[in-house]
Amino acid sequence: MQQLRTDLELADREAIATYLQSEFPFLEDSGELSPHVGGRKAGLARLQDFQLEKYGKQRNFLDGEVSQLSPYVSRGCLELEELRQWALKQSRSKSVETFVSELAWRAFFHLVYDEEGDRILQDLEKPKVPMNQHQRSLPDDIANGTTGIPSMDTLIKMLKESGYLHNHARMYLASYIVHFRKVCWRAGADWMYSLLIDGDLASNHLSWQWVASTFSTKPYIFNRENLQRYGGSVLPGDPKKDDPFNYSYEELAERLFEGAYTPEPSGRSSGQYQ
Numbered sequence: 266m267q268q269l270r271t272d273l274e275l276a277d278r279e280a281i282a283t284y285l286q287s288e289f290p291f292l293e294d295s296g297e298l299s300p301h302v303g304g305r306k307a308g309l310a311r312l313q314d315f316q317l318e319k320y321g322k323q324r325n326f327l328d329g330e331v332s333q334l335s336p337y338v339s340r341g342c343l344e345l346e347e348l349r350q351w352a353l354k355q356s357r358s359k360s361v362e363t364f365v366s367e368l369a370w371r372a373f374f375h376l377v378y379d380e381e382g383d384r385i386l387q388d389l390e391k392p393k394v395p396m397n398q399h400q401r402s403l404p405d406d407i408a409n410g411t412t413g414i415p416s417m418d419t420l421i422k423m424l425k426e427s428g429y430l431h432n433h434a435r436m437y438l439a440s441y442i443v444h445f446r447k448v449c450w451r452a453g454a455d456w457m458y459s460l461l462i463d464g465d466l467a468s469n470h471l472s473w474q475w476v477a478s479t480f481s482t483k484p485y486i487f488n489r490e491n492l493q494r495y496g497g498s499v500l501p502g503d504p505k506k507d508d509p510f511n512y513s514y515e516e517l518a519e520r521l522f523e524g525a526y527t528p529e530p531s532g533r534s535s536g537q538y539q
């Protein structure tokens with residue numbers, strides 16, 4: 266097998282990119298380097314910049330403060346336990362509690378993976394809403410980001426260009442694919458996993474199952490109001506006509522699940538992330 270060069274001449278990112286492009290000419294060259302710089306040093310620098318005290322209130326907003334540490338955690342540059350210790354040293358605020366509980370979600374997903382193995386690639390539980398008619402492959406318009414729905418196309422473009430999406434954005438996209446487009450969650454999960462710079466089988470596939478309702482007590486859905494509240498400044502508004510999200514949760518439940526699921530009286534599709 267061919268060995269890749271690791272000598273010092275390739276210490277700089279541009280040189281590494283040029284070298285890799287020459288070794289793998291079939292790779293798409295966007296001409297731009299990833300905004301995510303690899304390695305533990307870069308991960309620690311990102312941690313220094315992270316404003317933990319803003320996290321608790323802002324983390325659900327697409328333009329809110331989040332750590333963006335997942336590429337470093339998923340590639341082993343930073344350990345969950347060191348992040349937990351770091352957070353507890355900052356203060357004992359609500360923000361710290363929220364951050365540590367998000368770290369715990371990742372740890373939990375890994376415990377489930379250890380326990381269940383490849384079974385996480387199939388439905389872990391019976392879906393709580395009808396899924397019989399779901400198609401098994403991802404439609405081209407989703408893969409290409411040409412669905413015609415500006416908000417979803419923007420998220421797909423972000424995912425393809427940077428390999429990273431905010432947690433709420435991942436939830437929107439997964440819910441759109443599984444519940445609004447009736448595509449089997451596995452097809453969406455495999456696709457997203459293949460594009461993520463922080464791709465992690467346990468966190469990804471179990472989160473998709475959480476959205477789908479095969480690893481949770483209910484499906485995750487969102488409506489236009491939610492999209493505007495949390496994504497407003499990042500996402501373009503969708504056209505009023507034919508906007509699939511422009512309904513109350515009760516109306517959406519009826520349209521998407523033919524009455525097989527009743528949302529909570531608060532009118533919100535609640536869950537870990539809300």
Ligand SMILES: Cc1cc2nc3c(=O)[nH]c(=O)nc-3n(C[C@H](O)[C@H](O)[C@H](O)COP(=O)(O)OP(=O)(O)OC[C@H]3O[C@@H](n4cnc5c(N)ncnc54)[C@H](O)[C@@H]3O)c2cc1C
Nearest residue numbers: 331332333334335367368371432435463464465468469472
């Ligand atoms: C459909 C879907 C697919 C996902 N796929 C992946 C994936 O492939 N790889 C991955 O690392 N995460 C995945 N997640 C979880 C989460 O979206 C990302 O970990 C998070 O958005 C990364 O951004 P951050 O580092 O700024 O997170 P922060 O909010 O700053 O959280 C700090 C760290 O906690 C962990 N974390 C936070 N939220 C979650 C969560 N909901 N589940 C598990 N761990 C969490 C991550 O390690 C993250 O780096 C997915 C979530 C969804 C809904």
